[in-house]
Amino acid sequence: MITQLGFPDTIFALSSGRLPSGVAVIRLSGPHIRFVVETIAGKVPKPRMAAYCPFHSRTSEVLDRGLLLFFSGPHSFTGEDCAEFHLHGGVAVVDRFLRELSGFENCRMAEPGEFTRRAFTNGKMDLTIAEGLADLVSAETEGQRRLAQQVASGAQRDLYDGWRKELIQARALIEAELDFADEADVPGSVSAKVWQAMELLSGQISRHLADGQRASVFRDGVHVAIIGAPNAGKSSLLNAVAGRDVAIISEEAGTTRDLIEVKLDLGGIPVFLTDTAGLRETEGQVEKIGIERARSRAASADLVLLLEDMSRPEPVEPPKSGGALWRVGNKQDLAAPASGEEWDFRISARSGEGMDALIGAMTRFAEAKAGSIGDVVPTRRRHMDLLGEARREIEEAVEKDNLPLELRAEHLRRASQFLGRITGDVDVEDILDAIFSQFCIGK
Ligand SMILES: Nc1nc2c(ncn2[C@@H]2O[C@H](COP(=O)(O)OP(=O)(O)OP(=O)(O)O)[C@@H](O)[C@H]2O)c(=O)[nH]1
Ligand SMILES: [K+]
Ligand SMILES: [Mg+2]
Numbered sequence: 001m002i003t004q005l006g007f008p009d010t011i012f013a014l015s016s017g018r019l020p021s022g023v024a025v026i027r028l029s030g031p032h033i034r035f036v037v038e039t040i041a042g043k044v045p046k047p048r049m050a051a052y053c054p055f056h057s058r059t060s061e062v063l064d065r066g067l068l069l070f071f072s073g074p075h076s077f078t079g080e081d082c083a084e085f086h087l088h089g090g091v092a093v094v095d096r097f098l099r100e101l102s103g104f105e106n107c108r109m110a111e112p113g114e115f116t117r118r119a120f121t122n123g124k125m126d127l128t129i130a131e132g133l134a135d136l137v138s139a140e141t142e143g144q145r146r147l148a149q150q151v152a153s154g155a156q157r158d159l160y161d162g163w164r165k166e167l168i169q170a171r172a173l174i175e176a177e178l179d180f181a182d183e184a185d186v187p188g189s190v191s192a193k194v195w196q197a198m199e200l201l202s203g204q205i206s207r208h209l210a211d212g213q214r215a216s217v218f219r220d221g222v223h224v225a226i227i228g229a230p231n232a233g234k235s236s237l238l239n240a241v242a243g244r245d246v247a248i249i250s251e252e253a254g255t256t257r258d259l260i261e262v263k264l265d266l267g268g269i270p271v272f273l274t275d276t277a278g279l280r281e282t283e284g285q286v287e288k289i290g291i292e293r294a295r296s297r298a299a300s301a302d303l304v305l306l307l308e309d310m311s312r313p314e315p316v317e318p319p320k321s322g323g324a325l326w327r328v329g330n331k332q333d334l335a336a337p338a339s340g341e342e343w344d345f346r347i348s349a350r351s352g353e354g355m356d357a358l359i360g361a362m363t364r365f366a367e368a369k370a371g372s373i374g375d376v377v378p379t380r381r382r383h384m385d386l387l388g389e390a391r392r393e394i395e396e397a398v399e400k401d402n403l404p405l406e407l408r409a410e411h412l413r414r415a416s417q418f419l420g421r422i423t424g425d426v427d428v429e430d431i432l433d434a435i436f437s438q439f440c441i442g443k
Pocket of ligand 3: 235249
């Protein structure tokens with residue numbers, strides 16, 4: 001148990017979104033909350049009960065009227081005394097109120113993630129839950145929200161705590177075997193059982209890592225590039241899928257030069273769809289660069305849509321790509337019916353014909369990449385790296401059966417430490433700045 005000396009400052013921030021808004025929530029945490037609240041509202045309301053009252057400046061000017069909530073530490077988000085002022089969400093109202101708060105001694109604006117960091121330091125949550133909350137705030141798709149919710153609920157922490165318990169138990173059994181090694185009646189099978197259990201554990205971690213690999217599409221998204229000859233209708237396709245005028249469309253060949261990317265939400269998975277310059281031989285310097293970019297984007301894409309104008313097919317060399325490649329025939333509205341070509345999809349970016357089928361297939365493609373993942377999934381590179389290290393230590397302990405038992409037990413101890421770093425139970429001071437600075441202000 002860490003003895004908590006407490007933070008000297010009271011911090012505050014606008015915790016609700018961009019102004020103007022109907023209501024703006026200003027959140028405070030720290031040792032001076034009672035004084036600040038009493039000065040502004042004239043009283044400290046009962047904990048967790050909303051009070052409607054005027055908010056005064058220190059010179060008794062009424063700044064606004066609104067709801068006030070007080071949370072008495074340790075029964076609060078951060079574990080300290082906390083308060084929330086619900087103001088009218090006007091720029092000037094909020095601005096004046098924040099200046100008023102800065103005027104109190106030892107009160108200052110919060111750094112990004114500082115509320116959550118205090119909650120972590122005060123033992124209100126482990127690191128995975130803190131990260132889950134940050135992900136919940138930044139989730140843009142349903143899939144991201146579901147994953148973040150699962151992490152924020154503590155499911156990941158429970159899983160790793162369970163694994164650490166297994167490791168500790170294994171070490172305890174090895175210790176016992178070491179202690180009684182001289183006695184004749186100790187069954188030699190104790191440690192054999194331990195190694196069996198450890199092999200199972202390493203297999204569990206492997207499956208968990210594979211889930212994490214698949215789940216990374218929720219964070220990194222699926223990348224789709226539209227490639228084809230000039231005037232195939234690539235920009236028209238991008239606009240049709242995005243439902244807005246993102247790229248310039250014209251009958252002039254060579255209109256698009258740069259990569260134009262839109263972010264879509266298909267089946268809860270972020271999908272990045274990129275329009276590119278039409279592929280052709282050209283002397284134009286700028287267009288040349290654009291074509292190089294198109295080819296390199298195609299090379300790194302998960303899926304390439306090779307778009308062709310069915311009314312006047314113009315074969316282009318399919319780009320080199322490690323991903324999937326679909327031949328998509330465009331301008332179905334102009335094409336002679338049943339031209340006998342082997343298109344995977346026939347569409348008209350102009351009339352919208354065939355678009356539902358193409359978008360549906362892209363959605364299934366993205367869903368297949370995520371695959372079916374377990375209930376609890378590592379959501380960050382940081383978790384994956386530490387899990388990989390933990391598994392490596394366990395494997396060393398299991399495989400090196402010629403090593404003295406003490407050394408094999410030491411590998412298990414290290415495995416357990418790596419797991420402890422994920423949840424923040426073991427020496428993580430060095431990474432806290434990096435983790436919490438990614439949070440938004442007011443969280
Ligand atoms: N009839 C018909 N015309 C289309 C269709 N899709 C695109 N076009 C037309 O084809 C022309 C070229 O369209 P773009 O979307 O600019 O083609 P692009 O492939 O982006 O061309 P570049 O950027 O120059 O490589 C425009 O005049 C479009 O209106 C379609 O489905 N049917
Ligand atoms: K064009
Ligand atoms: Mg274009």
